[in-house]
Amino acid sequence: MVKSPPSPIASRKPSKVEGIKENSNFLREPVATEVLQDTTHFSENAVQLLKFHGSYQQDNRDNRVKGQEKDYQFMLRTKNPGGLVPPQLYLALDKLSDEYGNHTLRATTRQGFQLHGILKKNLKAAIASIVNNLGSTLGACGDVNRNVMAPPVPFKNRPEYQYAWEYAQNIADLLSPQTGAYYEIWLDGEKAISAEESPEVKAARQSDTNGTLINNSEEPLYGTYYMPRKFKACVTVPGDNSIDLYSQDLTLVVITNKKGKLEGFNVFAGGGLGRTHNKEETFARLADPIGYVAKEDVYDIVKAIVATQRDYGDRTDRRHARLKYLLHDWGVEKFRAKVEEYFGKVIAPFKELPEFKYHDFLGWHEQGDGNLFLGISIDNGRVKDEGAFQLKTALREIVEQFNLPIRLTAHQNLIFYEIAPADKAAIQAILDRCGVISDPSKIDRLERLAMACPALPTCGLAITESERAIPGILDRISTILDKVGLQNEQFVVRMTGCPNGCARPYMAELAFVGSAPESYQVWLGGSPNQTRLAQPYMERLHHNDLETQLEPIFVYFKQAKNAEESFGDFCDRVGFDAIREFAANYTVQSVANSDITDDSDGLVEAIADSRTADSEGQEVAIENTTIATYKTRRRVSLQHEVYNKLKDAASSQGRPMTELVHEALEAYFQNLEK
Secondary structure: OOOOOOHHHHOOOOOHHHHHHHOOOOOOOOHHHHOOOOOOOOOHHHHHHHHHHOEEEEEOHHHOOOOOOOOEEEEEEOOOHHHEEOHHHHHHHHHHHHHOOOOOEEEOOOOOEEEEEEOHHHHHHHHHHHHHOOOOOOOOOOOOEOOOEOOOOOOOOOHHHHHHHHHHHHHHHHOOOOOOHHHHHHOOOOOOOOOOOOHHHHHHHHOOOOOOOOOOOOOOOOOOOOOOOOEOEEEEOOOEOOOOHHHOOEEEEEEEOOOOOEEEEEEEEOOEOOOOOOOOOOOEEOOEEEEEEEHHHHHHHHHHHHHHHHHHOOOOOHHHOOHHHHHHHHOHHHHHHHHHHHHOOOOEOOOOOOOOEOOOOOEEEEOOOOOEEEEEOOHHHEEOEEOOEEHHHHHHHHHHHHOOOEEEOOOOOEEEEEEOHHHHHHHHHHHHHOOOOOOHHHOOOOHHHOEEOOOOOOOOOOOOOOOOOHHHHHHHHHHHHHHOOOOOOOOOEEEEOOOOOOOOHHHOOEEEEEEEOOEEEEEEOOOOOOOOOOEEEEEEEEHHHHHHHHHHHHHHHHHHOOOOOOHHHHHHHHOHHHHHHHHHOOOOOOOOOOOOOOOOOOOOEEEEEEEEOOOOOOEEEEEEEEEEOOOOOOOOOOOHHHHHHHHHHHHHHOOOHHHHHHHHHHHHHHHHHO
């Protein structure tokens, strides 16, 4: 039997949220009472519990009026293990987005959908509709296991992918909250019809091995207090990192024999990306390999890891409550030993794995059984109709006409599968009519790999813009790359409006993390396959100074990179000292000299020395900043049609776009002088 948590944590006062959970009667109150009240919002205590039910209370900051109540609205998040969205559910979500939401859907980085803009009076009807159409929001947020991820690709001739889907669903069922509160509050006690749970999962939930369960509790695995913080899990296959496996609390890797039969799972634990500015005790961390378990032991190892975090995770400081901090504080050996006490046996050695690669699976592909699948890129996950671009209409028409299932990806994209080859032309015609690109080679090189979180105006944690800012940022980065002769270069760019890392910026080759209004930390050096943490390069970059700061880095990359070396690998190899030295001696190559060099916005920019912990660069904090100032540059904007023509001309001639602009302007001014 596992002993109580150690005294240093047990003797400290639990956080306020722990008391809210304790007094909630397993997530019921005060949500059950307040949902019936004719108000626009919930109380602070109810808001904390509402997350467990899959919703965040938000305030649209764009609509704030001084002296008036906040513009309260709600975000609903679905839980879709392995990213599965049945056609019936998709159509229900599409309808809800128009009936109650802001007319858009948003694919998340954890393979779910979010609905934004729902009013409190419509929350119950929206959740009931989701549940009655084969969906759920239970446990999509809160201090429980979140959506269990899996590679979204439907390779029917590769059994390891089918095992990943199966066990993602089973682990999600195993770790789903058992309280009746969800159905009592949102469906008046009626539990909706859902897929039958695996008998193995039912048996595993009832099996109290070595203290993993809490006796006589409505929540046998979670108990009264649930988890100290959120718990993220995924199941993948060897070599496939389409789900950012190193950023998860728990990762299972399917291991099959030569005949394709499931044998067991490699286990990783302790990944996580959330951090807080100026709190170097908070940091991003990669998951560690823990060992290997046979397939018949997989549910027991999952329960053992969850129980270890449940009983020993820090409940006094929510910034220190994730599993990654337990791994960091204890070390892998101590953690493994404690897990083995719950597991009841020694964990076998880790099986050798191939190098993990990132794949986005965009475009048309065969799925291995004669049918096709189609990966569609969704900019920042936002499904919308806007002018000639009618993505929302296209997806709805395809689902209505062909009844296709969907798998959402970890990169905010979408995959249709089970497509009969005879239907390909009709589906392509819908996409073409609605202005949706299906050929990934025609997607902008940076947009294809980029991600951003929603941030302003609705996220309460956002410090600055992200989703609304990244299109312009990517355009400006592309312009710099074209200018310095790197017009064919592509790399992973991610942006968030705060340091919590919802778009996983700390795994990117180049990332912008909101640090002040219109300003961002700059992170460099992640790998193109998301297997290495980026590191903080600059503490604060005002968006006006983007060109001044990035141009020398890109020029250095062009001059000193190895053949076929990616941008992130280059930054990691040469190190920040070398990059800063080159930048300090670099003269900006402007088309025309700027006549303003003011620093009148009063911002003091800071370059951060990065500190890497002893565990091979897997933990990163920020400290020891040094002051520098930068010049503001003027920019000229082009209409999209003109920009696209310029881009195509530069590409066909193999010349920088800036060079063509310079020639055109010179010719124009010469004609004026004639």
